[in-house]
Amino acid sequence: MKAKTLCDIPGKVFKENPEAVKSLVRDAEFICRKCFRSANSKKYLCKAEKLVKA
Numbered sequence: 001m002k003a004k005t006l007c008d009i010p011g012k013v014f015k016e017n018p019e020a021v022k023s024l025v026r027d028a029e030f031i032c033r034k035c036f037r038s039a040n041s042k043k044y045l046c047k048a049e050k051l052v053k054a
């Protein structure tokens, strides 16, 4: 995958590369305030915000 952030990845890529995407969102600690995507590193999100664990 060449995309800079998960936010840039179109939905069809998620379907075509489920394993690659899963490795980025596994144990997600950050969420994008703009796109509502989640990832385990803020570098994959354009407006990352740390998730607060309950």
Ligand SMILES: [Zn+2]
Binding pocket: 007, 032, 033, 034, 035, 036, 037, 045, 046, 047
């Ligand atoms: Zn975003």
